[in-house]
Amino acid sequence: MAKSRIERRRAQLRRRKYWRQLWNAFEGPFFTRNVVLTAGLGIFPILAGAMGWESAGALFWLCVCTMVPVCLLSSLVGQRLPLWMRPPISLFVAAGVLWLVTLWQPWLLRTTGAVGCLMAVGSVMLSHASDYAPGHILMGTLADSLGAACGFGMVALVVGGVRALLTGSVWWQQGDVWGTVSTEVLSQPFVGLLLLGVLAAALQKGNQVRRKWAKRREEP
Amino acid sequence: MNEVVLCLLTALAAFTTENLLLCGGAGLSRLLRTSRKNNEPLWYAGLVTVFSLLTYFTSCIIHDFLNPLYTEPVVLTFTYAVSCAVWYLLGMFLLSAAVPHFFQKVDQMMPTAAINTVVMALPFITVMRGWTLWQGALYCVGSGAAFYLAIRMLAPVWPKLYEKQIPRALRGLPAAFLFLTLLALGLMGFTGSTLFWN
Numbered sequence: 001m002a003k004s005r006i007e008r009r010r011a012q013l014r015r016r017k018y019w020r021q022l023w024n025a026f027e028g029p030f031f032t033r034n035v036v037l038t039a040g041l042g043i044f045p046i047l048a049g050a051m052g053w054e055s056a057g058a059l060f061w062l063c064v065c066t067m068v069p070v071c072l073l074s075s076l077v078g079q080r081l082p083l084w085m086r087p088p089i090s091l092f093v094a095a096g097v098l099w100l101v102t103l104w105q106p107w108l109l110r111t112t113g114a115v116g117c118l119m120a121v122g123s124v125m126l127s128h129a130s131d132y133a134p135g136h137i138l139m140g141t142l143a144d145s146l147g148a149a150c151g152f153g154m155v156a157l158v159v160g161g162v163r164a165l166l167t168g169s170v171w172w173q174q175g176d177v178w179g180t181v182s183t184e185v186l187s188q189p190f191v192g193l194l195l196l197g198v199l200a201a202a203l204q205k206g207n208q209v210r211r212k213w214a215k216r217r218e219e220p
Numbered sequence: 221m222n223e224v225v226l227c228l229l230t231a232l233a234a235f236t237t238e239n240l241l242l243c244g245g246a247g248l249s250r251l252l253r254t255s256r257k258n259n260e261p262l263w264y265a266g267l268v269t270v271f272s273l274l275t276y277f278t279s280c281i282i283h284d285f286l287n288p289l290y291t292e293p294v295v296l297t298f299t300y301a302v303s304c305a306v307w308y309l310l311g312m313f314l315l316s317a318a319v320p321h322f323f324q325k326v327d328q329m330m331p332t333a334a335i336n337t338v339v340m341a342l343p344f345i346t347v348m349r350g351w352t353l354w355q356g357a358l359y360c361v362g363s364g365a366a367f368y369l370a371i372r373m374l375a376p377v378w379p380k381l382y383e384k385q386i387p388r389a390l391r392g393l394p395a396a397f398l399f400l401t402l403l404a405l406g407l408m409g410f411t412g413s414t415l416f417w418n
Contacts, residue, residue, distance in 0.1 A: 037393070038393065040248075040249055040252045040253070040393055040396075041249050042249065043245065043248040043249050043252075044244075044245045044246045044247065044248060044249070044337050044341075047245030047248070048244065048245050048246070084312060084327075084330070084331065085309075087308070087331040087332075087335050088304075088305035088306075088308050088309055088331075088335065089305075091301050091304060091305050091335055092301060092302060092305050094301070095297055095298045095301035095302070096298070098294060098297060098298070099294050099295075099298055102294045109293060109294060113293060114293050114296075114341075114344050114348070116293075117293045117294060117296070117297035117344075118246070118297070118337055118340055118341055118344070120297070121297060121301055121340060122249075122337050122340075123249040123250065123336070123337065126335065130331075188243075188404070188408055189242065189243065189244065189245035189404050190401050190404035190405045190408060192245065193245075193397050193398075193400050193401040193404055194397075194398070194401045196397045197394050197395075197397030197398040197401060198394075200393050200394035200397055201389045201390050201394035202389070204388075204389045204390075204391070204392070204393075204394060205388075205389035208388060208389065
C-alpha cells in the first residue's frame with residue numbers, strides 16, 4: 001500500500017517534470033530566449049515583411065504552418081541523417097511544405113509575397129529543424145517549434161503594428177489618419193532594426209529583473 | 221560598352237543603394253552570427269558569393285524551361301531551394317574529394333554559407349528587376365563583397381558592445397541592432413529619401 005503511494009507520487013513528479021520541460025521548450029523561444037530578440041534569427045522577414053497588422057499576421061500564420069511540420073518530420077527522421085545532410089533536407093522539405101500550404105491557404109503568399117517564401121526557408125526554420133529537432137522527442141519538438149513560431153509572430157506583430165500606427169493606419173482605417181512618418185520611410189529596414197533594438201533591450205531588462213527576483217526569492 | 225558600364229554600376233549599387241544586407245535586410249541573422257565568431261570572414265563571404273552565383277546561374281537555366289509558371293513565388297522558392305541543396309551537396313562531395321585540406325578549413329561554415337537568405341534572395345531580386353544575366357551575376361559578386369565588408373565592420377565592434385559604459389539592458393544584441401540601424405540609416409542617405417513629410 002505504502003509502496004504504491006510512493007510510486008504514485010513518483011509518477012506524479014515525473015509527469016510534473018515532463019510538463020515543466022515542455023513548457024520551458026515552448027516558453028524559451030517564445031519569450032525569455034525569444035527567437036528574434038535574443039537569438040537574432042528571422043530578422044529579414046520582420047524588416048522587409050512586417051509592414052502592418054495584416055502582413056505581420058500572415059507571416060506569423062505562414063511560419064506556424066511551415067515550420068511545425070518540418071520540425072516534426074526532422075524530429076522523426078533527423079537522427080538517422082548525418083549532420084551535414086540535415087540543412088539541405090530541411091530546406092527541401094520546407095520548400096515542399098510551403099507549396100502545400102500555398103495550395104491550402106493561397107492568401108498567405110498573396111499577402112506576404114517573396115518575403116513569406118524566404119521566411120519559410122530561412123534561418124528560424126533551418127536552425128530549429130536541423131539543430132534542435134533531431135535530438136529531441138516529438139512533443140518537445142512540437143513545443144519548441146510552436147514557441148519559436150509564436151515568438152517570431154509576436155515580434156512581427158509588434159513591429160508591424162508600430163509601423164502601421166506610425167503611418168496613421170488604425171486597424172480598418174488605412175493611410176494617414178494621424179501619422180507623421182511616411183510609409184516610404186517606415187518600410188526602410190533601419191526603422192525595423194531600431195524597433196528590434198528597443199524590443200531586445202526591453203526583453204533583456206525584463207530578464208535581468210526576473211533573475212533578480214528569483215535570486216531574492218531563493219535567499220532566506 | 222554600355223552593357224559593361226551597366227554591369228559595373230550594378231556591382232557598385234550592390235555596395236551602396238541596393239545593398240542587400242543593410243538596405244534590404246536579407247542575411248542579417250547570418251551576418252550577426254558570422255561576425256561574432258569572426259573565423260575566416262573572407263572564406264565565408266567567398267563561399268556565399270560562389271553559392272549565390274551557382275544558384276543564380278541554375279535559376280537562369282531553369283527559368284527558360286519553366287516560363288510562365290516560373291513567375292509564381294512558390295515555384296521560384298522551390299527551384300531555388302532544390303538548386304541550393306544540390307549545389308551544397310555537390311560542393312561537399314567535390315571539396316572533400318579534391319581538396320581535403322581546404323575542405324577541413326571550410327566544412328563547418330559550408331551549411332550556413334551555402335544555404336541562407338542571401339543565396340536564396342539574389343535570384344529573386346534579379347527576376348523582379350528583370351536584369352540581364354551578367355548584371356545579375358555582378359550583383360551577386362557585389363553582394364558577396366558587401367557581405368565581407370559588413371562582417372569586417374561588425375566583427376571588431378562586438379567586444380565593445382559588452383563594455384561597462386553601455387547600459388546593461390543594451391549590452392550585446394540590442395546594441396548590435398542599434399549599430400546596424402546607424403549603418404542602414406547612413407546607406408539610406410545615398411538613396412536621397414526624406415525622413416518626414418515635406
